[in-house]
Amino acid sequence: xxxxxxxxxxxxxxxxxxxxxxxxxxxxxxxxxxxxxxxxxxxxxxxxxxxxxxxxxxxxxxxxxxxxxxxxxxxxxxxxxxxxxxxxxxxxxxxxxxxxxxxxxxxxxxxxxxxxxxxxxxxxxxxxxxxxxxxxxxxxxxxxxxxxxxxxxxxxxxxxxxxxxxxxxxxxxxxxxxxxxxxxxxxxxxxxxxxxxxxxxxxxxxxxxxxxxxxxxxxxxxxxxxxxxxxxxxxxxxxxxxxxxxxxxxxxxxxxxxxxxxxxxxxxxxxxxxxxxxxxxxxxxxxxxxxxx
Numbered sequence: 001x002x003x004x005x006x007x008x009x010x011x012x013x014x015x016x017x018x019x020x021x022x023x024x025x026x027x028x029x030x031x032x033x034x035x036x037x038x039x040x041x042x043x044x045x046x047x048x049x050x051x052x053x054x055x056x057x058x059x060x061x062x063x064x065x066x067x068x069x070x071x072x073x074x075x076x077x078x079x080x081x082x083x084x085x086x087x088x089x090x091x092x093x094x095x096x097x098x099x100x101x102x103x104x105x106x107x108x109x110x111x112x113x114x115x116x117x118x119x120x121x122x123x124x125x126x127x128x129x130x131x132x133x134x135x136x137x138x139x140x141x142x143x144x145x146x147x148x149x150x151x152x153x154x155x156x157x158x159x160x161x162x163x164x165x166x167x168x169x170x171x172x173x174x175x176x177x178x179x180x181x182x183x184x185x186x187x188x189x190x191x192x193x194x195x196x197x198x199x200x201x202x203x204x205x206x207x208x209x210x211x212x213x214x215x216x217x218x219x220x221x222x223x224x225x226x227x228x229x230x231x232x233x234x235x236x237x238x239x240x241x242x243x244x245x246x247x248x249x250x251x252x253x254x255x256x257x258x259x260x261x262x263x264x265x266x267x268x269x270x271x272x273x274x275x276x277x278x279x280x281x282x283x284x285x286x287x288x289x290x291x292x293x
Contacts, residue, residue, distance in 0.1 A: 003067055004064055006051055006064060007045075007047060007051060007064065007068075008029075008047055009050050011023055011047070011050040012053065013053065014177055015178065016211075017178040018115075018117055018121050019117055020117045020119050021115070022115070022116045022280070023047075023050070023086060023115055023116075024084065024112075024113075024114055024115060024280060025049055025050070025086055026047060027116060027284065028284050028287070029045050031281075031288075033045075035288065037292070038292075040291055040293070041077060041291045042075055042077035043291075044072075044082070044099065046083065048085040048086070048092075052087050052091075052092050061092070061093070064093060065093050068095075072096055077098075080098030080099060081095065081096055082101070082287075082291050083100075083101060084101075084111060085102070085104070085106075085107060086105070086113065087105070088105045088201075088202050088203030089105075089203075090105075090107050105204045105205050105228065109290070110228045110229060110231070110232075111231075111287065112210060112230045112231075112278045112283055113207050113209065113210070114207070114210050114280060115207070115280075116280055123214050125187060125191055125216075126191070127191070127216030130194060130264050133191075133193055133194045135167050135189065135194070136253075137160075137166050137167070137194065137196065137252075137256055138166070138167040138169070138189040138192075138193040139156075139197035140190070141169075141208075143157060144201035145202065146200065146203075147202075150224060150246055152200050153201070155249060156222055160249070160252070165253055165257070167189060167193070169189060187215060190212055190217050191217070193217050194256070194259075194264065195219070195242060195256055196208065196215075196218070197220050198220060198222075199222040200228065204223065204226060206221075209221055213271050216268070218241055218264065219241050219242070220241070220244075221241060221244075222245075222249070223245060227243065229243060230277065230283075231277050231286060234274075234277070236270070239266070241267065242256065242259075
């Protein structure tokens with residue numbers, strides 16, 4: 001562990017609202033603490049998101065960099081290092097050049113943007129069948145600026161908000177503290193939708209992608225600069241979901257309408273086959289597999 005305890009501070013946010021348990025960085029560090037087998041790369045243990053969202057981080061940044069440099073010096077690795085990070089912009093401290101970043105929104109290798117919910121809240125809701133779902137496609141949330149033009153959510157909303165097959169809902173903002181009413185609106189509309197828009201936000205991914213599956217719907221992932229769907233070499237996303245570049249947004253309605261009940265149910269069935277990649281234990285095992293080889 002790095003000597004500076006600030007690397008392991010608790011996360012102050014209550015977001016996502018359905019989380020009850022660990023964030024992915026916290027889960028993975030605990031996993032590696034108990035892992036006894038050899039890995040080719042050495043893990044840099046840090047709760048990047050937890051301390052980088054703190055107001056004090058700016059003032060402590062240089063001191064924390066020195067602590068990290070000291071840890072690197074005391075933990076040399078001939079084959080390089082790796083770390084995992086949820087934070088949208090990745091680690092904000094300088095890492096050794098031979099470090100692989102497994103990132104939920106940026107980095108070198110995409111991983112799923114997920115969290116632990118020991119209560120399995122979303123999975124407890126009744127799932128409706130294809131024919132029972134009244135809405136073709138829905139979105140509950142807000143417009144999030146990103147660093148790359150065009151703004152995916154702005155273009156998406158401008159294009160789809162007047163189409164009858166799409167239900168676009170402003171639930172009063174989707175902030176780090178999502179109120180109960182907004183949560184219920186999201187859950188109700190997603191359960192009643194065949195598809196649910198899961199566009200990138202400020203970062204290249206969205207918690208919605210995996211939450212939508214938990215509610216029995218199919219996510220529609222929309223991206224602009226880089227398709228950040230995780231583990232694309234082992235997951236066939238054409239079988240799993242709908243994904244498209246924002247430049248193709250005019251074709252989305254036609255694309256969704258072309259998916260019949262049989263293909264839709266096959267997507268949900270395939271999700272059950274590969275869902276372990278979207279669970280913290282399965283994700284952690286896949287990361288370890290990749291850095292062992």
